[in-house]
Structure formats: C-alpha cells, structure tokens
Amino acid sequence: MNSKYIPEDKLLILEITEEIDHHQAEKIRRKADDEITRFMPRKVVLDFNNVTFMDSAGIGMVLGRYKIINMLGGSLEMENVGLPLRKIFDMSGVTKICPIRNQKIEKGS
Amino acid sequence: MKSIYENEMKLEFISKSNNEAFARISVAAFAAQLDPTIEELADIKTAVSEAVTNAIIHGYEDKEGIVKLVCKIIGNSIIIEISDTGNGIENVEMAKRPLYTSKPNLERSGMGFTIMENFMDEMNVESIVGLGTKITMKKVIKKEEVEEETITEVLNQINGMN
Numbered sequence A: 001m002n003s004k005y006i007p008e009d010k011l012l013i014l015e016i017t018e019e020i021d022h023h024q025a026e027k028i029r030r031k032a033d034d035e036i037t038r039f040m041p042r043k044v045v046l047d048f049n050n051v052t053f054m055d056s057a058g059i060g061m062v063l064g065r066y067k068i069i070n071m072l073g074g075s076l077e078m079e080n081v082g083l084p085l086r087k088i089f090d091m092s093g094v095t096k097i098c099p100i101r102n103q104k105i106e107k108g109s
Numbered sequence B: 001m002k003s004i005y006e007n008e009m010k011l012e013f014i015s016k017s018n019n020e021a022f023a024r025i026s027v028a029a030f031a032a033q034l035d036p037t038i039e040e041l042a043d044i045k046t047a048v049s050e051a052v053t054n055a056i057i058h059g060y061e062d063k064e065g066i067v068k069l070v071c072k073i074i075g076n077s078i079i080i081e082i083s084d085t086g087n088g089i090e091n092v093e094m095a096k097r098p099l100y101t102s103k104p105n106l107e108r109s110g111m112g113f114t115i116m117e118n119f120m121d122e123m124n125v126e127s128i129v130g131l132g133t134k135i136t137m138k139k140v141i142k143k144e145e146v147e148e149e150t151i152t153e154v155l156n157q158i159n160g161m162n
Helices: A022-039 A057-071 A083-092 B019-034 B038-059 B092-096 B112-119 B146-161
Strands: A002-006 A011-015 A043-047 A075-081 A100-103 B007-014 B066-074 B077-084 B122-128 B132-140
Touching: A002 A022, A011 A022, A022 A057, A022 B019, A022 B038, A043 A057, A057 A075, A057 A083, A075 A083, A083 B038, A083 B112, B007 B019, B019 B038, B019 B066, B019 B077, B038 B066, B038 B077, B038 B112, B038 B132, B092 B112, B092 B122, B112 B122, B112 B132
Parallel strands: A011 A043, A043 A075, A075 A100
Antiparallel strands: A002 A011, B007 B066, B066 B077, B077 B132, B122 B132
C-alpha cells in the first residue's frame, strides 16, 4: 500500500496495491490505521486502481476504516473501483456510506 | 474406473491464510480450459476465496487442519467442492443470512455465503457439528453462440469467392 498526504486539503490517499482477501486485509488494515492516526485527515480516499482481486474481506476492511474515520470526524471515499469489485461493494451496500468518486475506466470499453 | 467427469483435480493444503490465494489461483487455472470470460473467472475466484477463508477461520479457527479442494468438469460446467474436518456449522440457515457473522471482531462482513450464492449457479452446504463442513458449488460457463455464426459467415465468404 502506498500513501500520499496533502496537508492543505487534509486529504489522505491510500493506494492499495495488494489483492484484498482475509490474509492480506490484516496487513492493509494495520498500515491504513497507522497512516490515519498519524495524519488525522479530514478526508480519506481509498484508491483501488491496482487491486486485481477482492473478496468479502474488502467489505469489512472498508467498513472498519469508515468507522475509525467517522469517529475522527472525517469522511471516506473510494476511487478507481473496477467492475468485479463494484459488484461486491454494491451487494453489501457499502457504497451508500462510502461513495465512489470516480469509476475505473475498463480496458477495451 | 472411468470417471463420469471429463476432467478432475484434487488439492489438499494446511489451513494457513496465505493458502487462500494459492487455492483460488489453482482453481482459476483449472477452470481456464472451459474458456470462461474474465468476469466468470473473477466470480469463481471470489467464491473459492470465500469458501476457503470460511474453512480456515471458522472451520479450524486457530487450530491447524487440512482443507480439501476437488474440482470437476462436466460439459461446460465446473463443480467445486471445498471441505474441512473442523467445527461444523450449528445453524446453516443463519450462517447463510446476509450480514450475519459469528466473528464481528475480525471485521468479517457476513457476506461470504451471499457472494458464493450470487456468483455461482448452484451452492450447497453440508455440515455436521464436530465433524466438518463441505461446500459444493457449480458454475456453468456460457458458450458464445456468436462463434458458430462467424464460422458460417467466413465459410460463406470463402464459398462466394470460388
């Protein structure tokens, strides 16, 4: 996972580069929470552009970060969510509280 | 003895969470012979990942056990069986309910069975408390009908040229 903090906007961008399953979610969660508590951002964006696989562990991971950020008075958004990931997020209703700010442009479409 | 299936494979691995990726990639590689679309392959990988994760974190919890994976191909369908000899599920109907999780502290979403049911064409759970759980899933890989048409068109063109 890569992170980028933009102080003037109090914006933290977390770019996830791992496949999100139960095994990897633990690592992603730990690193994300470290960055969130370090910068105390007003807004966090989870970037899924480089995520090639996700199962239901991704739902728990996003909801867990949402709870923490919400407690700190900030908001969470997702970006570059590809179609297979979108299917899982929509099924769980996560997108209702963590909006997707831009869709991933699929290759060939 | 000749199998009724056109192809079959079996895998056994220890209930370590880093085997989740190994399991889904192996099944995807086996399923590739049916020429699935990228979306169908993603559905299969996700469903396998859910079932294997359940076997590891619910079936065996912190204990070490063996997860068995059997894949069979018949016609244009793939049948996937994932079983463990762990705890078993007390109430299968409750476990299948969307958002139900017995481990909310692990940030589990309770969507595992819902995803398996939605992403596969058939899903069946057999479980006996104290003996283990077996998940059987089936996915039909749709054949593209366009293909045949294209062949006919090409043949007509060739015939027309003569």
